[in-house]
Amino acid sequence: AQSVTQLGSHVSVSEGALVLLRCNYSSSVPPYLFWYVQYPNQGLQLLLKYTSAATLVKGINGFEAEFKKSETSFHLTKPSAHMSDAAEYFCAVSDLMFSGGYNKLIFGAGTRLAVHP
Amino acid sequence: DAMVIQNPRYQVTQFGKPVTLSCSQTLNHNVMYWYQQKSSQAPKLLFHYYDKDFNNEADTPDNFQSRRPNTSFCFLDIRSPGLGDAAMYLCATSRDQTASGEQYFGPGTRLTVT
Numbered sequence: 001a002q003s004v005t006q007l008g009s010h011v012s013v014s015e016g017a018l019v020l021l022r023c024n025y026s027s028s029v030p031p032y033l034f035w036y037v038q039y040p041n042q043g044l045q046l047l048l049k050y051t052s053a054a055t056l057v058k059g060i061n062g063f064e065a066e067f068k069k070s071e072t073s074f075h076l077t078k079p080s081a082h083m084s085d086a087a088e089y090f091c092a093v094s095d096l097m098f099s100g101g102y103n104k105l106i107f108g109a110g111t112r113l114a115v116h117p
Numbered sequence: 118d119a120m121v122i123q124n125p126r127y128q129v130t131q132f133g134k135p136v137t138l139s140c141s142q143t144l145n146h147n148v149m150y151w152y153q154q155k156s157s158q159a160p161k162l163l164f165h166y167y168d169k170d171f172n173n174e175a176d177t178p179d180n181f182q183s184r185r186p187n188t189s190f191c192f193l194d195i196r197s198p199g200l201g202d203a204a205m206y207l208c209a210t211s212r213d214q215t216a217s218g219e220q221y222f223g224p225g226t227r228l229t230v231t
Contacts, residue, residue: 032217034219036222041126041205041224041225041227042224042225043121043123043207043209043222043223043224043225044160044207044209044220044222045222046219046220046221049217049219051217052217090159090160094217094218103148103211103213103214103215103218103220104162105160105162105220107159107160108159109158109159110157110158110159112157
């Protein structure tokens with residue numbers, strides 16, 4: 001079974017500082033990995049996804065993530081935090097169930113990012 | 118713009134009173150999902166439809182039902198809401214069932230049970 005671990009339920013950075021949100025996965029097969037962002041009282045919005053093409057994936061709002069198979073990691077970074085980046089971030093792995101063949105997202109517990117002036 | 122729409126955004130119901138949440142999509146996607154998200158937790162998949170084929174997660178309580186009358190609409194019925202069912206309910210869609218396919222989420226319906 002696949003699983004996702006997000007290290008740090010809360011991360012706080014200064015505006016303009018580097019953002020690093022950590023995600024490790026476990027999977028017996030090459031995974032598909034996603035980062036979603038959720039603003040208060042909103043649904044989830046896709047930031048970026050890894051689907052076995054380039055290991056460095058660029059997403060929206062200046063975010064990027066690097067797939068490292070040797071470390072089973074898919075950490076999310078942004079060089080310079082903005083106040084508007086304050087939100088909840090979820091890492092997810094796709095689990096294609098062989099018996100049913102459907103796309104099931106396994107989410108990490110989430111990391112709440114705070115950005116202070 | 119193509120999108121996933123959820124109505125209402127906020128719903129208050131009484132303990133034990135049936136409630137229905139609505140989701141519609143203009144993406145013409147084959148798959149529709151319902152998630153439950155409690156405060157400060159990750160979304161938890163309740164069930165999904167691939168076209169008209171319904172797939173229930175093993176740990177979804179019987180109190181939760183769903184209907185998909187056509188491609189565009191999907192409903193979540195909670196037959197007898199308990200206080201523990203207060204949560205954000207998220208609808209999502211995907212084009213198909215490939216593992217690389219992203220899911221598109223609606224804004225959610227926040228359910229309060231009094």
